[in-house]
Amino acid sequence: MTATPVRKRRFRLPTMIAIVLVALLAMLPLLANAYALNNYRDVALLGLFALSLDVFWGRTGILSFGHATFFGLGAYGMAVTTIQFGLDPAWASLAGLGAGVLLAAVVALFVGYFILYGGVRGAYFTIVTLALTLIAGHIAVGWSSVTGGDSGLIGVPPFSAFGYTFYDPVSSFYLALGALALCLFGSLWVMHGRFGLVLKAIQDDETKVRTLGYKTQWILLKTFVGSAAMAGLAGALYVTGTGFVAPDLIALLLSTEVIIWVAVGGSGTLVGAVIGTAIVWQLQVKISSISFAAWPIAIGVFFILMVLVFPKGPADWILRRVRAWQRKEKTS
Amino acid sequence: MIEAAIPLVLNAMTLISILLIVSLGMAIIFGLMNVINLAHGEFITIGAFTLVAVQSVGGGFWLALIMAPLVGYAFGFILEKFLISKVYGNPLHAILVTWGLSLILQQVIQLGFGAAPQPVNGPFSGPVSIAGVLYPSYRLFLIAAALTTFAATVVVFRKTRFGLDLRASIHSTEMAAVMGVNPDRINAHAFAMGAALAAFAGVLIAPMAAVTAYMGINYLARSFFVVLVGGAGSIPGVAAGSGIIGGLETVLSYEIPVTVAQAAVLILAIVILRFRPQGILPS
Numbered sequence: 001m002t003a004t005p006v007r008k009r010r011f012r013l014p015t016m017i018a019i020v021l022v023a024l025l026a027m028l029p030l031l032a033n034a035y036a037l038n039n040y041r042d043v044a045l046l047g048l049f050a051l052s053l054d055v056f057w058g059r060t061g062i063l064s065f066g067h068a069t070f071f072g073l074g075a076y077g078m079a080v081t082t083i084q085f086g087l088d089p090a091w092a093s094l095a096g097l098g099a100g101v102l103l104a105a106v107v108a109l110f111v112g113y114f115i116l117y118g119g120v121r122g123a124y125f126t127i128v129t130l131a132l133t134l135i136a137g138h139i140a141v142g143w144s145s146v147t148g149g150d151s152g153l154i155g156v157p158p159f160s161a162f163g164y165t166f167y168d169p170v171s172s173f174y175l176a177l178g179a180l181a182l183c184l185f186g187s188l189w190v191m192h193g194r195f196g197l198v199l200k201a202i203q204d205d206e207t208k209v210r211t212l213g214y215k216t217q218w219i220l221l222k223t224f225v226g227s228a229a230m231a232g233l234a235g236a237l238y239v240t241g242t243g244f245v246a247p248d249l250i251a252l253l254l255s256t257e258v259i260i261w262v263a264v265g266g267s268g269t270l271v272g273a274v275i276g277t278a279i280v281w282q283l284q285v286k287i288s289s290i291s292f293a294a295w296p297i298a299i300g301v302f303f304i305l306m307v308l309v310f311p312k313g314p315a316d317w318i319l320r321r322v323r324a325w326q327r328k329e330k331t332s
Numbered sequence: 333m334i335e336a337a338i339p340l341v342l343n344a345m346t347l348i349s350i351l352l353i354v355s356l357g358m359a360i361i362f363g364l365m366n367v368i369n370l371a372h373g374e375f376i377t378i379g380a381f382t383l384v385a386v387q388s389v390g391g392g393f394w395l396a397l398i399m400a401p402l403v404g405y406a407f408g409f410i411l412e413k414f415l416i417s418k419v420y421g422n423p424l425h426a427i428l429v430t431w432g433l434s435l436i437l438q439q440v441i442q443l444g445f446g447a448a449p450q451p452v453n454g455p456f457s458g459p460v461s462i463a464g465v466l467y468p469s470y471r472l473f474l475i476a477a478a479l480t481t482f483a484a485t486v487v488v489f490r491k492t493r494f495g496l497d498l499r500a501s502i503h504s505t506e507m508a509a510v511m512g513v514n515p516d517r518i519n520a521h522a523f524a525m526g527a528a529l530a531a532f533a534g535v536l537i538a539p540m541a542a543v544t545a546y547m548g549i550n551y552l553a554r555s556f557f558v559v560l561v562g563g564a565g566s567i568p569g570v571a572a573g574s575g576i577i578g579g580l581e582t583v584l585s586y587e588i589p590v591t592v593a594q595a596a597v598l599i600l601a602i603v604i605l606r607f608r609p610q611g612i613l614p615s
Contacts, residue, residue: 063424063427065427111602114602114603114605114606115602115605115606117606118605118606118607118609119609120605120609122423122424123368123423123424123426123427124560126368126423126424126427127368127553127556127560128602128605130370130553130556131553131556131557131598131602134549134552134553134598135594135595135598135599138591138592138594138595139591139592139595141591142589142590142591142592143591143592252549256431256435259428293439293442293443296435296436296438296439297435297436297439297440299432299435300431300432300433300434300435300436300439301432301436302432303428303429303431303432303435304415304428304429304432304433306428307418307419307425307428307429308415308418308429311425
């Protein structure tokens with residue numbers, strides 16, 4: 001058997017799942033009420049955030065522990081631009097979106113340049129990005145004249161562009177879904193192409209890829225900045241939906257939650273990140289309703305189990321259990 | 333002139349001492365054993381809450397200062413046996429396991445003691461006069477304690493059998509094992525020692541800090557940077573790293589808000605690592 005048909009099939013499956021997923025989500029407004037729809041909108045944007053982490057972590061194998069920084073920068077960029085500057089409401093949202101995405105991308109470019117070109121990889125990258133979230137969180141709380149400090153900023157207007165305001169739940173849900181679908185198909189397309197293959201090669205052996213003439217640092221930096229911009233987009237749209245921004249959007253806990261969303265869906269699959277977000281979000285609602293402290297403990301237990309029991313993610317663990325069980329059925 | 337310089341120097345010394353003492357445990361666990369321990373902040377918290385617990389049953393500061401390293405040592409030893417020994421050689425797994433542990437510890441401590449900052453008493457109150465300048469006596473004690481602990485740690489690593497075994501085991505685990513050093517035992521004791529140092533630091537900083545379940549996180553990133561900037565794997569590097577990070581932070585916070593100064597110093601540390609990835613005083 002040649003390698004080509006195998007590759008084709010493996011590359012097509014996630015895309016098909018993504019198409020089905022987006023189609024199913026697009027039908028949600030027919031079934032759900034306004035309140036539930038607002039929740040689904042938030043989940044779609046958090047899914048976009050998870051997707052942005054998966055683009056970097058899943059494809060390069062380098063774990064960023066600071067992705068909430070970029071989500072938060074997008075959120076604060078949007079909130080500060082629309083609230084503090086008194087811009088014309090017709091354009092404020094677009095300016096805020098631009099500011100949020102740009103802020104996330106520029107910070108990623110700056111930090112990414114210093115650490116990726118400095119040869120910081122693997123676990124050290126994780127520590128530096130962890131510190132990045134702490135710094136960003138410090139600034140969000142400390143610089144209260146701009147960011148509103150601990151209480152954050154209230155009154156972010158709903159997203160509006162070209163004279164249309166995404167005010168009601170249905171239109172704002174479709175806005176979120178549109179952004180998610182665009183980024184999802186875009187990343188699937190890029191990652192299944194030449195660029196994705198180079199990234200996969202870098203994950204396996206960066207030195208070899210460099211020997212072949214690829215500027216691996218530049219490729220990693222591009223991926224990091226793209227991933228950060230996507231997180232910024234998710235953050236900026238998220239606050240137009242909820243209407244307020246608070247320091248927990250730029251906190252370390254969010255940085256770690258997003259890792260769980262991606263891990264549950266299976267890192268590197270892209271579409272899995274979105275599905276993982278939806279599953280964990282449902283769980284979080286259930287667990288948090290028991291006790292306020294229960295959710296962080298659940299996250300902690302999950303991380304420990306993830307390493308000791310299912311290092312390749314729960315999906316892989318379940319699949320292997322099912323396969324082993326099927327084999328047993330056949331032999332007996 | 334001198335009246336203005338003395339508090340500045342002493343404030344810098346205080347912060348450097350705090351960083352030095354909270355980073356020593358990190359230097360062993362992360363710098364020497366190469367285990368990324370995100371629960372290090374919670375080891376510090378455990379030390380501080382040992383003081384809270386000892387004081388609530390009528391014990392004093394000095395008793396807590398002896399108790400905390402023992403608690404930290406026992407905790408670290410058990411932890412190494414059941415969790416950390418499973419993740420050697422896989423930094424990502426170490427990060428995830430210790431972060432999970434950190435989240436659990438924070439919540440358990442908060443459930444046990446409540447969310448409000450705990451009142452603790454230091455052994456000294458009131459200031460003393462140095463060359464005509466009044467300075468809190470506890471801070472002077474802290475500086476002395478940090479320097480003593482640092483010196484003691486260096487001696488343990490340079491002059492004792494345990495230090496020799498540990499350095500040999502880190503240099504080449506296989507060769508050390510061939511020569512009769514049991515790496516499992518050495519690792520367990522080294523990790524426990526790092527935890528004990530962190531708990532000891534927790535007691536020392538408790539009278540100057542807001543003692544809450546989340547206090548450790550403030551020291552986590554800074555102690556990582558102290559070890560990275562100073563040079564992973566070298567104990568003297570900890571002094572260099574604390575000196576740079578603590579000194580800069582003190583000087584900067586005279587001009588700009590403290591949170592911004594902390595942020596600026598961490599950004600500077602990232603820049604230093606770009607140009608000197610092996611740290612300032614590598615081993």
